[in-house]
Amino acid sequence: MLQRRASRTLLMHALRASSRTLLLLVADIVAFLMVRTALNLVQTSHKLEPLDAATRWAVPPLGSAGGWQMGGALVVGLLIAGAYHSGDDWRSLRRIFSGVLLAVGLVLWRDLWLRGIAPVVVHYLTAVAGLGAGVMLNRFLLDRVIARLIRIPAFHSPAERVMLVGSPDDPACQRVHKRLEHFGVLEVVGWVSPSVPELPSDGQGKVLGSVDDLWTVLQHNAVDTVVLCGLVDDEQIKLLMEAVVSSGVRLLAVSRYDRLGWVRPSPISYRSLSFMELTVPSLRxxxxxxxxxxxxxxxxxxxxxxxxxxxxxxxxxxxxxxxxxxxxxxxxxxxxxxxxxxxxxxxxxxxxxxxxxxxxxxxxxxxxxxxxxxxxxxxxxxxxxxxxxxxxxxxxxxxxxxxxxxxxxxxxxxxxxxxxxxxxxxxxxxxxxxxxxxxxxxxxxxxxxxxxxxxxxxxxxxxxxxxxxxxxxxxxxxxxxxxxxx
Known part of the structure; x- marks a missing residue:
């Protein structure tokens, strides 16, 4: 039963990832067209009157910053910067502006030999500011539109169904649950407790069973993603991995250091033992x-x-x-x-x-x-x-x-x-x-x-x-x- 459902679950994950990438591509192309149109308006508004010195320095020529090569470079730059990745990477200011910086650099580097360094630097900064603002605005609007459409029954598409593994009384699990409910993009099916649950959780969702009953729980509940937010032992982790792999379900684990958002855990080996080194970036x-x-x-x-x-x-x-x-x-x-x-x-x-x-x-x-x-x-x-x-x-x-x-x-x-x-x-x-x-x-x-x-x-x-x-x-x-x- 679970294995038969696995192919459908994997297909749904693939479709969601493809839809997200396609929507982001459309939003980024629209952002490029917006900036190109604005540049066209500035250029054509001075057809009868030559551009003054200040405007010439601030506005890149259409052939460099407004050409279609810039649109292609924008997509390539954002792709290299990881701005199409899943999770929150596509919302990351750092990734988006890194991609825009790279894209504009790819197009304008040849102009250094044609127009000199001073005007190219000004045009580089102008193009980065315009394209960066356009991409960020469109992605922000896309995020808000999707969140609103999902809440409208007429536009309601099958939401990603999530099951939480952990105790409903665990503060870390409660934060995860509230966060998922706040955005409303994911549907929380219920909880699976590390131990045998005595009573249904109060106000936190339905307790579906214990980790030992995970195979049965997954068989009777259509689940796309399992989020591990509580503490489980080694045997339960093994059981959890076997169940999600067999059912094609995605498994996400909440970092135990989520309250210390600045901590960067990285795996290392020391004397043949595996550790997680916790490093802290700070003002030096x-x-x-x-x-x-x-x-x-x-x-x-x-x-x-x-x-x-x-x-x-x-x-x-x-x-x-x-x-x-x-x-x-x-x-x-x-x-x-x-x-x-x-x-x-x-x-x-x-x-x-x-x-x-x-x-x-x-x-x-x-x-x-x-x-x-x-x-x-x-x-x-x-x-x-x-x-x-x-x-x-x-x-x-x-x-x-x-x-x-x-x-x-x-x-x-x-x-x-x-x-x-x-x-x-x-x-x-x-x-x-x-x-x-x-x-x-x-x-x-x-x-x-x-x-x-x-x-x-x-x-x-x-x-x-x-x-x-x-x-x-x-x-x-x-x-x-x-x-x-x-």
Whole structure:
């Protein structure tokens, strides 16, 4: 029975993989056509009038960046970078931009001999920015469209049926179950417990049996994928492997280090014994130099670009309430050193003195995360600035001064250090940032200090320029959603 169903199960997996690749190819070709059309519009809009010097430097010629060879190179580059792989690889910013960088380089390298290095470098950056943004936008929209169509009965296709192996009471298994249910792309059939289940799980799904009954469970339940999220012994692993191989079912195992998202396990052999070495990428000396150079460039260009906006905000603050435009507050930075963090003033003068009286309104219940919705101390202009996070913009001056970074852990107050436990000090291992993993993960809606520390330490341990870029790109959508902003 299971063997007869195996061919159908394997065929369904192959069809899903092929459909995903085909949809991604279509989305990427559409992204290329969008960029090509935009380039055509810029070029043809100047038919009667020659391109000025600035436009000639910014817009690549149609034959180089807009030709069909660029479309082919884009697909090849993304394929080499692994941007068509299964799992979350096709959503990876690093893989997508690596593929685009390679694709544009493949097309424009010959132009170095024809047009010189300066215009080609400008055109290279322009093409990478346009194609990268187009591919990311189309893939984001494709992901959202598929998720919505699956929830509509008229478009409902056979969902991938998943069975979880583990205890429904295991926190790791509960996280996996909630994550799968949140996206709704996979259908959780039920659970198989490592031991004999006494009662059906409450609110976590149906318990189908134990691992020892796995053959029978698979025979009576149409399953495409088995997810091992709990702990099983060697005999149960052997039984699990035999059953899934015979039935053509895909087996996924959840890493036991999933709560330490920065840990990179790699298999090694030592004295004829097999081990899993756990390595941790983190901010080292040379990486800090690179990060500092990016901060100086980003903050400098950012201040130049938004200087008119800063002027308008300053005028609005002065017209709205008495007091200074800026508000400097002492915070703790890297290594526990204190510094004056700059912000636009969003509260009335003397608001700090009223903090103790309003402590009972703190929604987090933790003095280290002092958050009050509809804070009575906030001015009218201040409420708008906070809603759109515009009050944080003066911190670009802190970045130029080397006290902060564009991306990093959020700086806290020196008085909070007295309540820190040993593992909390890990978040002081990098320059504090204007934005960070905590901010793009929920901002003020995250009210658990331990979760804030976990996200900050995860950022430090996982740091890379790609992670900084990802957080910066996620910051704007987080600001526009205004989730947890007050």
């Amino acid at each position: 000396a040379q990486q800090m130099w690179v990060k500092r150079m990016v901060d100086l460039l980003g903050a400098g260009l950012g201040l130049l670009a938004i200087s008119p906006l800063l002027t308008l905000i300053a005028i609005a603050i002065k017209l709205d309430s008495r007091g200074p435009v800026f508000f400097a507050q002492e915070r703790v930075g890297q290594g526990g050193r204190t510094f004056k963090m700059m912000k636009f003033r969003t509260m009335r003068v003397g608001a700090d003195a009223e903090k103790a009286k309003l402590a009972h309104l703190n929604t987090s219940g933790d003095a280290r995360l002092f958050k009050i919705p509809n804070d009575p101390r906030v001015t009218r202009v201040g409420a708008v600035l906070r809603k759109w996070s515009l009050d944080e913009l003066p911190q670009l001056f802190n970045v130029l001064g080397g006290e902060m970074s564009l991306v990093g852990p959020r700086p806290f107050f020196e008085s909070d250090l007295a309540t820190y436990r040993e593992h909390h000090f890990g978040r002081l291992g990098a320059l504090p940032g204007i934005t960070g993993l905590w901010q793009v993960s929920g901002r003020s809606s995250i009210t658990d200090f331990e979760e804030v520390v976990r996200l900050d330490c995860e950022y430090i341990h996982r740091w890379s320029l790609w992670l900084d870029l990802e957080i910066l790109l996620r910051t704007l959508p987080a600001v526009f959603r205004r989730t947890g902003a007050y």
